[in-house]
Amino acid sequence: MRLMSFEEMKQRYESGEDSLELVLEKWERIFHNAKTVFHLQHFQDILKAAVVPIFLCAEYANQCRICPIFRVCRQGTSEDWVNLMRVLQAYAIAGDLLPRDTLLGHIETFVNKLKSCREETFRTSN
Numbered sequence: 001m002r003l004m005s006f007e008e009m010k011q012r013y014e015s016g017e018d019s020l021e022l023v024l025e026k027w028e029r030i031f032h033n034a035k036t037v038f039h040l041q042h043f044q045d046i047l048k049a050a051v052v053p054i055f056l057c058a059e060y061a062n063q064c065r066i067c068p069i070f071r072v073c074r075q076g077t078s079e080d081w082v083n084l085m086r087v088l089q090a091y092a093i094a095g096d097l098l099p100r101d102t103l104l105g106h107i108e109t110f111v112n113k114l115k116s117c118r119e120e121t122f123r124t125s126n
Contacts, residue, residue, distance in 0.1 A: 001032045003049035010055075019055040020068050020121065024114055026052065031107045034100070043095030043103075047088045068121040072113045084110050 004026040013019060030049055037043055060067035064075050072080045087106045091098060 001029050003033055003045060004029055004052060005049075006052045009052060013055045019059055020118055023054050023056060023069065024111070024118060026054070027107070027111045027114055031104070031111050034103055034107055037100075038096065040092075040094075040096045043088075043091040047092040050085070050088050069114060069117045072110065072117060080110060080113060 004022075009022055009026065012022060026049070030046055033042070033049075034046055037046065056067055056069060064070055064073075067073070072078055074081070076082075084106050087103060091103050095103070
């Protein structure tokens with residue numbers, strides 16, 4: 001499963017796919033790839049995929065507080081996001097020397113929080 005590029009995300013978004021579902025897929029792919037990486041370049045590719053812009057930001061520009069993932073993002077300042085980025089950066093520098101479980105744990109936790117945001121969004125919209 002390859003990592004999601006900005007071009008793919010943009011094409012699928014413009015084709016009418018839901019931006020929240022695209023964010024979840026992006027992070028599920030990152031998690032899947034993190035399970036099998038072994039070379040330093042692979043860890044760097046994961047970091048690049050992590051910072052691919054999402055279209056929720058465009059949809060909720062100047063209205064971040066009502067964005068479905070605001071509590072895990074907070075415009076890139078949430079503790080969840082900052083900690084995840086620190087871990088991804090560390091692995092992009094020395095990932096082939098570090099235990100993979102730490103990386104997988106952080107990504108899995110983040111994916112689960114995104115899923116929780118989606119469930120919350122569905123509950124409040126119905």
